[in-house]
Amino acid sequence: MFGLKRDWTVTLPERYFTFEDYEGGEARWCPGCGDHAILTAVQRICRDEQLPPEQVVSVSGIGCSSRFPHYMGTYGFHGLHGRALPVAAGVKARRPELKVWVATGDGDCCSIGAGHWIHAIRYNMDMTVMLFDNAIYGLTKKQTSPTSPKGLSTNTHPRGAWLPPLNPTQATLGFTNVSFVAQTVDWNPVHLHATLKKAYEHKGLSFVRILQRCPTYTDKVFDDLQSDPRKILVLEHERGVPVDPALDRVFPTRQAHDPSDMGAARALAARDDVFAIGLLFQDESCPRYEDFTRRGLDMSVDDKLAGLDAALDRFAL
Amino acid sequence: MNEQASPFSPAQHAGPTVIPEHTVEIVSDSGEGAQKAGQIFGAMSAKMGNGVWTVEIIPAEIKPPARSKAGASGIRIRFGEKQITNMGDEADLVLAFNEQVLYGRIANGAYRPGTVILLENKWASHPDDTVKAQYAAGLAELNKRGFVVREMALEQACLAHTSNPRVGKNMFVLGMLCWIYDRDLARARAEINGVFGRKGSAVVARNVELLEGGYQFARSTLTDLHYHVPPRPNLPPQVVTNGNEAIGLGVMGAGIELVSMYPITPATSASHYLAREIERIGGVVHQAEDEIAAIGFAVGASYAGKTACTITSGPGMALKTEFMGLAVMSEVPLVMVLVQRGGPSTGLPTKVEQGDLLSAIYGTPGDAPKIVLAAATIEECFHLVITARQLAETFRTLVILLTDANLATGVSPWDRPTLQAEWMAPPLDQAPWKKGLAPYAWDPATGLSPRPIPGQRDGMYVLTGLAHTERSKVAYDPESNELGCQMRSLKLETLRQGLAKPVVHGDPTGDLLVVGWGSTLGAIEEAVDRVRAKGGKVSSVHLRFLSPMAPGLDEIMAGFRQVMTVEINYSDPHTMAHRRLAQLAQLLRMEHLVDVDSYSQVQGQPLSPGKIEAELWKRLKALSEEAA
The missing domain is CATH 3.40.50.920 (Rossmann fold)
Known part of the structure; x- marks a missing residue:
């Protein structure tokens, strides 16, 4: 951005990016789908941060959420069902300078890709992972997802889902080396944006579970939260997600929560009487895997050849 | 080879019978050091100018019970005056620490009537009558089959040099082989120093004493077993590796900076080698959480412009197939080394089979034309990785390099390669992309297209596993998918036309x-x-x-x-x-x-x-x- 220096000279950026620079193809999600709000929030953050679009990679798996990269004007990777996280990790491994956003759904992340989810949290590579949690498989037309509430009628459980839903936040807070966990909802763009911005700024893997309405299949699944805003518990802390005064009227229920307090974070995640939004946990001291995988990036070809020659020497007669 | 340093001047060695080649086995229970002795013998023989092929006899279990038929652990060394390209036929000489481990080898057809077996005979006086009876029966069986069995009190002879002959007898046996095959003891001492040097001079001295003891023991008891295998003349500089080490060297030679793998036999030892060495070229090994993640990680790195490979065996490839299809469909260069082993499912994990040819070529859903190469020698394991990387990038696709457990564990000398900078992957191209140029601007004559890399200004595109146009836009129309398939197929034809006719x-x-x-x-x-x-x-x-x-x-x-x-x-x-x-x-x-x-x-x-x-x-x- 523009900036005035102490010596009164002005730094003028060579390029200035507008919101449109981060727009890709026209979003084909259903009207009223929560994904539109998430896309807009990410595009705003890219614009506000003036990220060169060529330095941004959005990675996804398969599902409604995973169409996300197609609607970004950046580089993108729309890969396989459940496999966004290994691809994103591979991108970061030797290109740690790239800004990576991962879009994944509750089926993609918490079911078919669950193994990768555990390990991506542990790798803690610097990226923002957005769990679009609409509690249903949308693209394949209404099958039970791991986060579907018990009793939800779906095409695979027409008489109601049998089991209580998996709690992704609680699970993530149990994985070793977790460094950032937040929750938000798609129907409040102010808090959504603030949460994703906080996540973007985090050094390490930031995991953000976003409750996201599916107007086609799970229109009513978050009704209790929407009809009774007191059930949304806004977390407040100086190191947490900033709470805009505009939220005072919408979400009156507040709780102070220190994001370094893992015990309190787990307790909050486990509550089923309220849904806590904001930053549950953050620890920037966790090791980041790219600090290991980036080793040797600057080596010259001559040094490589010398290294290989030495490797051959060990087998020489 | 330096003439003066050669121990093979005719005058000095009038005694031994000159033979063109021999095949020797040392077989034992697991943990008795047979492989270590054989490796040293093989390395010495190579250094003395022989052609050598060494293959390890490996039980599938980590610690199989002692004296078990299935538990044979050991090594075969075939060496000769010419280049040796395979493990050969039946063995000429066998050193066996017990008779039970020979049964499996016999079942494998490893011996013929006339094969000389030097057999530890301490079992004949074993306190357990069952063992005694087993030994007697075994001995009768060996004699009945026409093997020339010589019973020897090996451990007892070792007692003069060590209090723990079970551990030390492998170096004693190495000494015996040095007598039998007229090897240079000074060279053997140097090898022992190299292998055991880290453990301190006392360990080296103990092993050298056993070596010399074994040499003298054989010299006095096996006067008729004394051979000389002449060296190969005018050898260019050689390196001695197994196939998986050659793969590892090839990965480094190709400048592949990321190896993404998940443990699987018999592929893993290539990654073990790379984990120790790849920092020499500034690379890393990523041990992924599973086979799918291993290839996904490599695909992600390659998408981001870095050269990456994944190394696996058949069951691992089965898990990777969806990503293999994605690499083909979305034209991400990727090298996959497939070290084949036996069987579907877990099969014969430590043993050889060439069972994955059709699944490598066809085992991907939909039409996924890919390049499949097979290394025929250990040397080719090195060179074909470099070829594979170049093909992957030029043709913007998946290249599978097939090897197998035979190459992976076989050890042989090969011409030391003269390294070339062009073998290494070029540096990351971050120059701006030509504005308006499609991410799959297929040349209709070849199917080839240049590839934008993240970081390249104006090259932004979304790679997708959905059917897509040349602009990588999702396309469900009839023509787009047909065209995409056609272009990907055309690349193979383009390559085919450039290949040399087989010799x-x-x-x-x-x-x-x-x-x-x-x-x-x-x-x-x-x-x-x-x-x-x-x-x-x-x-x-x-x-x-x-x-x-x-x-x-x-x-x-x-x-x-x-x-x-x-x-x-x-x-x-x-x-x-x-x-x-x-x-x-x-x-x-x-x-x-x-x-x-x-x-x-x-x-x-x-x-x-x-x-x-x-x-x-x-x-x-x-x-x-x-x-x-």
Whole structure:
């Protein structure tokens, strides 16, 4: 951005990016789908941060959420069902300078890709992972997802889902080396944006579970939260997600929560009487895997050849 | 080789009988150090200028019970005055620490009447009567089969040099081999110093004493077992590696900076090697959480412009197939090394098979044309990784390099490569992308297209596994998918046209043509040479490119009355009317409309030249009867 220096000279950026620079193809999600709000929030953050679009990679798996990269004007990777996280990790491994956003759904992340989810949290590579949690498989037309509430009628459980839903936040807070966990909802763009911005700024893997309405299949699944805003518990802390005064009227229920307090974070995640939004946990001291995988990036070809020659020497007669 | 340093001046060695080659085995219970002794012997022999092929005999269990038939652990060393390309036929000499471990080797056809077996005889006076009886029965069995058994009190002889002969006898045996094969003891001492030096001078001294003790013991007790295998003349500089180390060196030689893997036998030792060494070229090994993540991580790195590979075996490839299809479909360059082993499922994890040819070429959903190569020698394990990387990037696709457990664990000397900077991956291109140029701007003549890399200004595109246009836009219309398939297929044809015609080993025409691929090269050519020396009209051709296949094969096959493949994968018995053929035979029939026959085995063993030779004579005889 523009900036005035102490010596009164002005730094003028060579390029200035507008919101449109981060727009890709026209979003084909259903009207009223929560994904539109998430896309807009990410595009705003890219614009506000003036990220060169060529330095941004959005990675996804398969599902409604995973169409996300197609609607970004950046580089993108729309890969396989459940496999966004290994691809994103591979991108970061030797290109740690790239800004990576991962879009994944509750089926993609918490079911078919669950193994990768555990390990991506542990790798803690610097990226923002957005769990679009609409509690249903949308693209394949209404099958039970791991986060579907018990009793939800779906095409695979027409008489109601049998089991209580998996709690992704609680699970993530149990994985070793977790460094950032937040929750938000798609129907409040102010808090959504603030949460994703906080996540973007985090050094390490930031995991953000976003409750996201599916107007086609799970229109009513978050009704209790929407009809009774007191059930949304806004977390407040100086190191947490900033709470805009505009939220005072919408979400009156507040709780102070220190994001370094893992015990309190787990307790909050486990509550089923309220849904806590904001930053549950953050620890920037966790090791980041790219600090290991980036080793040797600057080596010259001559040094490589010398290294290989030495490797051959060990087998020489 | 330096003449003055050579221990082989004729005057000095008037004693030993000069022989062109020998095959030796040391077999033992697991943990008795047979492999260490054999490795040192093999390395010494290579350094003294012999051609050498070493293959380890590995039980599938980590610690199988002692004196068990299935628990044989050991090593075979075939060495000679010429280049040795395979493990050979039956052994000439065997050192065995007990009689039980020999049963499995006998079942594998590793010995012949006349094979000399030097057998530890402490079991004859074992306090346990069962053991005593087993030994007596074993001895009778060995004698009945015509092996020349010499019972020896090996451990007892070791007692003069160590209090723990079970651990020390491997170096004692190494000393014995040094006498038997007229090896330079100074060289053996140097090897021991290299292997045990880290453990301190006391350990080195103890092992050297055992070595010298074994040498003197053999010299006094085995006066008639004394041979000399002359060195190969004028050797260029050599390196001695197994196939997986050669793969690892090839990965580094190709400048592949990321190896993404998940543990699987027998591929893993390549990654073990790389984990120790790849920092020499500034690279890293990523051990992923599973096989799928291993390839996904490599695909992500490659998408981001970094050269990456994944290394696996058959069951691992099965898990990777969806990502393999994605790499092909979205045109992400990727090298995958597939070290084949036996069987579907867990199968024969430590043993050899060439069972993954068809699944490598076809085992991906939908149409996913990819490049498939097979290394035929340990040396090719090195060079073909470099080729694979270049092909992957040029053709913007997945390249699978097939090897197998035979190459992976075989140890042999090969010409030290002269390194070239061009072998290394070029630096990351971050120059701005040409504005408006599509991410898949396919050349309609070749199917090739330049690839934008994240970080390149104006190159932004979304890679997708959905059917897409040249602009990488999702497209469900009839033409787009057809066009995409066509362009990806065309790349293979472009490559095919550039491939050299395979070279025929032997005459260009004749009665029988053997077509092979992979690690069977040495055994096939040795068998062909033997048959040709006795007048059989047989030739062979060995394929490195399996997909696409090099042009010119049709003409080659047309020059022979019969074409057959020799492979290590399953085929139904020759007597069955509607039998399933071996995998390359199926492929050749399909692609070339030639009546190709096959000979194959799935016994977890490399094919020996003797077995192939016998089969070739059988086929030639049938052909001549047919003609008559």
